[in-house]
Amino acid sequence: MRELSAAPYFTLNPFLELFRTGVPILMYHKIGPRPPGVRLKGLYLSVANFVRQLGEFQVAGFASCTLAEACAGGSGGPRVALTFDDGFCNVLENALEPLAQHRLRAIQFLVPDAIGKLNEWDLRDGEVPERLMDASQIRLWLQAGHAIGSHSLTHARLTRLSVRDAREEIFASKKTLEDTFAVPVDHFCYPYGDWNPAVRDLVMEAGYRTACTTAFGINTPATPPLALRRLTVRHPTRSLRSLKAKLLGPD
Numbered sequence: 001m002r003e004l005s006a007a008p009y010f011t012l013n014p015f016l017e018l019f020r021t022g023v024p025i026l027m028y029h030k031i032g033p034r035p036p037g038v039r040l041k042g043l044y045l046s047v048a049n050f051v052r053q054l055g056e057f058q059v060a061g062f063a064s065c066t067l068a069e070a071c072a073g074g075s076g077g078p079r080v081a082l083t084f085d086d087g088f089c090n091v092l093e094n095a096l097e098p099l100a101q102h103r104l105r106a107i108q109f110l111v112p113d114a115i116g117k118l119n120e121w122d123l124r125d126g127e128v129p130e131r132l133m134d135a136s137q138i139r140l141w142l143q144a145g146h147a148i149g150s151h152s153l154t155h156a157r158l159t160r161l162s163v164r165d166a167r168e169e170i171f172a173s174k175k176t177l178e179d180t181f182a183v184p185v186d187h188f189c190y191p192y193g194d195w196n197p198a199v200r201d202l203v204m205e206a207g208y209r210t211a212c213t214t215a216f217g218i219n220t221p222a223t224p225p226l227a228l229r230r231l232t233v234r235h236p237t238r239s240l241r242s243l244k245a246k247l248l249g250p251d
C-alpha cells in the first residue's frame with residue numbers, strides 16, 4: 001500500500017462543511033496524463049481537474065497556508081494547505097503555472113537520495129517509472145515561492161528500521177536538503193504514512209516543526225503537529241470501480 005486513505009478528495013462541495021471545522025491539508029502525488037500500465041491510476045490527476053480544484057478554492061475564498069499555519073488552526077478566512085509527496089517532475093511541469101495563476105502556494109516532500117532519479121520504491125511494487133525533480137528543478141520550485149520538506153532519505157518504511165537507521169533517514173535528509181538548497185527544512189512527511197511514537201520522537205529530536213501522516217481528517221490547534229492529518233486527492237474512477245467490484249464481485 002502507498003499513501004492512501006479511506007475518503008479521497010476530488011471536489012470541494014462535499015467537504016465544505018468539514019473544512020469549516022479546521023484546516024484541511026490536501027495530499028497530491030502526480031499531476032498530468034497517466035502513462036499506460038499505471039497501477040495506482042487515481043494518484044494521477046489531470047491538469048484540467050487540478051485547475052478545476054484550484055478554481056473551486058478561489059471561488060469559495062480559500063487561501064493557501066503553510067503547514068505551521070495549519071497547525072495553528074489558520075486565521076482570517078478559510079485556509080487550505082497543499083502538499084505533494086515524492087517530488088515528481090510532472091508536478092513542476094504541470095502544477096507550477098496553475099498554482100501561480102490562483103496565487104496558491106504548496107510544499108513538495110522530497111526524497112534526497114532519489115533527487116533527479118526515478119521513484120525506485122514504487123518500481124519495486126510494479127509501478128511505472130516517473131522522473132523525480134533534480135536539484136535545478138527543485139530550485140525553480142523554490143524560486144516560484146513554494147516550499148520543500150523531507151520525505152526521508154530513501155522513502156523508507158521507518159517503523160521497520162532500527163532506531164539507528166531511522167535516525168539517519170530523518171536527520172540526514174533534513175541536513176542534505178538544507179545544505180543543498182540553503183532553506184530551512186522544518187516539515188517532514190512519513191513515507192507510506194508509516195510512523196509510531198519512536199519515529200515521531202526522532203522527528204521531534206531532529207527539529208522538524210510538523211510531520212504529515214496519511215490519516216484522514218482536518219487539523220485544529222488540538223492536532224499534534226507531528227501527526228497532521230491529510231486528505232488524499234484522487235481521481236474517483238478507480239475508487240468507484242473498486243467499490244463496484246466489491247459489490248458485484250470480479251467480472
Ligand SMILES: [Zn+2]
Nearest residue numbers: 085086191192
Ligand atoms: Zn511518498
